[in-house]
Amino acid sequence: MALQVELIPTGEIIRVVHPHRPCKLALGSDGVRVTMESALTARDRVGVQDFVLLENFTSEAAFIENLRRRFRENLIYTYIGPVLVSVNPYRDLQIYTQQHMERYRGVSFYKVPPHLFAVADTVYRALRTERRDQAVMISGESGAGKTEATKRLLQFYAETCPAPERGGAVRDRLLQSNPVLEAFGNAKTLRNDNSSRFGKYMDVQFDFKGAPVGGHILSYLLEKSRVVHQNHGERNFHVFYQLLEGGEEEMLRRLGLERNPQSYLYLVKGQCAKVSSINDKSDWKVVRKALTVIDFTEDEVEDLLSIVASVLHLGNIHFAADEESNAQVTTENQLKYLTRLLGVEGSTLREALTHRKIIAKGEELLSPLNLEQAAYARDALSKAVYSRTFTWLVRKINRSLASKDAESPSWRSTTVLGLLDIYGFEVFQHNSFEQFCINYCNEKLQQLFIELTLKSEQEEYEAEGIAWEPVQYFNNKIICDLVEEKFKGIISILDEECLRPGEATDLTFLEKLEDTVKYHPHFLTHKLADQPTRKSLGRGEFRLLHYAGEVTYSVTGFLDKNNDLLFRNLKETMCSSQNPIMSQCFDRSELSDKKRPETVATQFKMSLLQLVEILKSKEPAYIRCIKPNDSKQPGRFDEVLIRHQVKYLGLMENLRVRRAGFAYRRKYEAFLQRYKSLCPETWPTWTGRPQDGVAVLIRHLDYKPEEYKMGRTKIFIRFPKTLFATEDALEVRRQSLATKIQASWRGFHWRQKFLRVKRSAICIQSWWRGTLGRRRAAKRKWAAQTIRRLIRGFILRHAPYCPENAFFLDHVRTSFLLNLRQQLPRNILDTSWPTPPPALREASELLRELCVKNMVWKYCRSISPEWKQQLQQKAVASEIFKGKKDNYPQSVPRLFISTRLALEPLQPALCPQYAVPVVKYDRKGYKPRSRQLLLTPNAVVIVEDAKVKQRIDYANLTGISVSSLSDSLFVLHVQREDNKQKGDVVLQSDHVIETLTKTALSADCVNNININQGSITFAGGPGRDGIIDFTPGSELLITKAKNGHLAVVAPRLNSR
Ligand SMILES: Nc1ncnc2c1ncn2[C@@H]1O[C@H](COP(=O)(O)OP(=O)(O)O)[C@@H](O)[C@H]1O
């Protein structure tokens, strides 16, 4: 798709997405910049965007031609330096969109085409960077687009400024206060369908971050006569029509209203209730919604609308004259509604509408009113009710806009941006007191403009010693003086006429005027005028030659309007109103206040003086609005009308001063302070004179001689572009400075942090080291003490237990007892036992016994019956033989067993408990014979190869003899009386200890075992005894000795 672009009225380029559809895409800011060059040339082709660039800058024709060419191309904005000239296009140009706001936001003034938003942004940035209050003064005659511009500015700030931290609703409130104020304060006039009938100065407060945080509105003189009368083709205030058009049935019924505006006398005077350009119904919706945004409760809305309705009802109150020509209310219905809506007594209201209360010599007198007076009283009441309600409304809005931080400390101090949208200069067919005030106001503002731009500028050049060709301009101070001068001014004369006793009328006022200011060049009356002029002047009129043109005022109503009288009983009635808004508007203190209130004109004059002071205290920006034609038509460029405005607005003079002058000036100190960072010699501090610093600085910046001039205290820069270039450089420099500051701050910050951490670490370390050291020292101390105590204890270990050795001894004891556990004997046979310290000897012995007992007990529990028997036998053996017989030790390790034979068939029958091979020696020849010895339950049986050879009952076994040597011979002694026995039996067993032990046990003759030394005598047979001699020798030898004894040589054993 081919890229299509379109040049829109501000001279910017917009890409058309689809040629037939209205959806357009603005290029991003980069896109804009890319196309800037071509856009600039495109713009330049349509005249110049700054009149300063106009070749023939002294020619009014060239000026107007430039305006015309641009207007034809829908380029409604043109600059004269920083002043924005705006021509009302009377059509929606689509130049206030979100995209436009974005485009103008934060961009240097000269880089973008002229636009209201460029001014808005410049003002805002000045407010932020310089933190100085700003004021945007929007001037121009009625219908030139002032209110529209104010709204757009507000919209711009609401949408582009950052949201405040708290109370973001303030932006909505700022925006929404507008439709409400417009409904109550604007009306259709011949000049403008939405003409502001009050002056408005609005402050928007910004916090230090540049977010709107609050606002305040000052309102000036509402044209209240409009409530009761409108010129032909004009309307009453919008709110009446909006309520009737848009109000719900139910609401209208409650308020006692009919939908048709024709039913209300206050709405029919202008005969144009319906206007095509106004949609009352949808406006009503907007107002209703806005009321909620600005904190109106349902009750408050109801109260407010009750008042609006009651004004309409008041208008419909009729009077009829009775016989005495006194007025009587004839419209009961209206009265009834009024009673209800205003919350007043019906009878009181009726009386107040038809009587006048006079206080004479402290007495109250009621004097009836005639028809005319009653109608006047009624209208006065309507005007008072409406205008006071309007004042209340402004107060209420201000409460809603008030910054919530108003009382907070100064660091949150706010800067203020003022927007002045005041009624423009107006001339009608019939001009009255209101127009007089309005035009006076415009004179004052023009005067301020002159002071701030033309006069002061030229004076400044002079003061600063800058070579300068003065520019001539018309100074309207003379007209301001004519109106406001003390004693001689029109307002003073009017006041005097109002206050003086006697019959003062509008005409006597005119006469007075003629007397006092007759020679004034800007004043004219029928009487003072020359013949031709006289024709155009009525007798009851005077003419002022305003800066903006001649205006003929009719004096009719001047006195009344200036007095603004409301009969006392009407005031009283309203003071008793139950309607909360009314009771706030009419205060009882007013009744008791004897002092005459200031007249309207004087009040207005004061408020204007105040306004001028407010504006002077701020940095001004100007928007000069021009009305292209009187018929509110788009595209019509009425040259005469425009030339007239260009003239009276002083635009040509403005341009001339501008061209000859300097775009920018600043005190050396301020200039140096702001830009010193751009030059190494002045940064960071310049110690010399600021002027020299500036000189160094601009040399460094390479300013050309024609670009600037050095004054006495200020530098003057001729072209904005020079300053903008410097600003751009500052912006870049700032970035790098910011980066540097950031870096050093970060460095500092982290270093501080590091140092803090280091300090902490050292602190912890030292604390910990201290703790460790202290612990170690304590331990060492303890150890030394312990060692000392041990040594001392050791030295005194033998002394009785005393404090000196107690520790040592206790220690020895404890350690003995603690160590004992590890050193206990492992088994019964282990006889080891640690040596106890002397003091524990007894305890140790007891413990040892316990231990042994325990081991024994454990051992005993663990042995088998067979083993037990074995041990018992071994014990018996030990008892008998230990230390008595030489070969006993050899038997100890050998187990006793129950048989040492392979049993013969006979033997089992004998049930032997023990069997062993033995050698039997004959009693006579001592012949050895192999036999077996069996032990049965009752007897010892000698068997030879399964044949019982001899049986010795245990009862008959009287004893056993054995030698003490290592032989294995033994003798069983048998009862001699036993006949069956042949004598004692001499036997030899290889297991003699076992055999004898078992035998002794079986025969229960343990105690009858004799262990003999040397020899044994035995019974060999009846009457014959044998002897066995034992001698130790080298080896066992059993022989019959020559003496007939049995000689036994027993081997000597090692153990003996
Ligand atoms: N910038 C504009 N763009 C489009 N229409 C405008 C513009 N300025 C003014 N108008 C039209 O002109 C009418 C009168 O403007 P307004 O601001 O009320 O005049 P003033 O306040 O100066 O009397 C507005 O209602 C509107 O229709």
Ligand SMILES: [Mg+2]
């Ligand atoms: Mg206006």
